[in-house]
Amino acid sequence: MKKIREDLDMTFWDVLISVGYITAGAALYAIAVNSFVVPNDFGSGGVTGISILLYYVFKIEIGTMNFIINSILLLLGWRFLEKKTLIFTAYAMTMLSIFINHLRLPAFHSDNSLLTAIAAGCLIGVALGLMLRGNGSSAGTDIIAMMMRKYLGISFSAGVMICDFVILSASVYIIGLEKLIVTMILTFVLGRMLAYMTEGLNPRKSVMIISNQHEKIAQEIATTIDRGITVFHAHGYYSQLEKQVLYVVVNNHQIIHLQKLINDIDPIAFVTVSDVHQVLGQGFSLYSYADKKRKIKKLTNS
Template sequence: MKRKTSTSIILCTIGALIFSIAINTFSIPNNLGEGGVTGIGLMMYYLTNIPVSVTTIVLNGFILLVGYRYLDKKTMALTILSTILVSLFLQLTYGWQYEMNHAILAPLCSGALVGLSLGIIMQAGGSTAGTDIIALIMNKYFGWSTGIALVIIDIIIVVPSIFVIGLENVVLTVVHLYVQTKVLNFILEGFNPKKSIFIISNKYEEISLEIDRVIGRGMTLFDATGYYRKDNKKVIMVVINRQQIMPLNKLIAEIDSNAFVVISEVQNVVGEGFSYAISDEEYQHKINEFIESGEKKTR
């Protein structure tokens, strides 16, 4: 457990450093924007010269106070650590500037580095706080899906920046966000957005219940026989999309760290939730159950 915690801290530190280098070295000198809290910090920097490190720590601190109940203790600790480290490294790397001769190179470099940094932090089990928490709150109280909420928040932040950095740089910022998303997705789950998961565990019932509660995906249970011991086993098979692979790995590890898990790429999936969407009512019901369970744990 201590080794895992140490590894998470090291990864969060590396991710925070890369993030800070991307913002100071490529985004700021080339007048690029950003989504989320960092985007607000950049706009305030361009207008008032208030350091991004100060703005992000203040805004993220406020958001963490508002949304602390939606994160488990370990994620909260790593999120606070990542938030502090990002602000610290933003200050330490201030002035590391590189102006590109070709405008398109700036968003490519900054987007790739930011996506890499966020992927590293998320792989460690943390997050950078900010608009992720706001999106979760909007999901609960306004019924919006988390993905749509994040997109809307980024649009609200990026579009008005036209009046600060100009239309051309806003377009380059969109390129930055696109590259960032692609790199982040690759870090988290590779090229293929869908995976088939086979899980062999003596605690298959608990795992199945948690997959249904947290992930909201249907499963198939197979009867299997171990070759060596000739004992009967249950095998869980579930197909998930790219956003669900990390929560799934996390809940399996929490229930049974000795579970045997096989993750395979899927070429094509036809069925509920893939070829057509799960109903809004069903999806909202699953999300509300998950959030409410988190609230009960904090009481």
């Protein structure tokens, strides 16, 4: 037990939060499979997709087969995962298998199969996002992709895509072409929702401003928008003149106000606006392991 605590390098509350994320994600994933995917004869990618196909053909419990296949892959690829991720991934696949076998809710049916597929994709995407936020991983084809990257030189994303393509292609002989097309839509929605959960849960805009009126602009931003500003010292390559570059991150609804503010002060200011998928830090994060550790260290040293 002591060795596990050392491998995790987390406080008790951090571990509890991770376990909560993973447990909630596993339960939501099981609901999606049992209430949306299987009752409507859809397929899926990854190890769960293989387990679902085997269930359709041989009526083997999905959770049981999911656990067996993931356990084999975890034993083969344990060296590719850091110890913290390995521990939480083992917990995630165990809870997922238990929930799939035992968490049964009424099946969802609709005359519009696309509606069902979109709902299933959203649920699974959120579920995987929660498990990843809990420091776990979906194991399965992720490990195969890591092995392909190491031994075949194939990128991780390409490896995952190849695995899912093979599984989905094989499913056409079991669920038919129409269901396969709907399953591909489900997979696309899943991917977008997962990206939103892991990268875009806290979307913002980053703005870089180059202006001779930088001091006045910075003062107005601090006063009226109440956002922190970073100043970079730079110089123009052609003019060789010293420049002050302002960098600020704002909420999406603040960008119009910021642009108007800059234009009123300096209409010829050079401004770039970029999408920021995720912002962590003071003023933006609801919870951060790093912030928590810094606070604990500060209290310990005081």
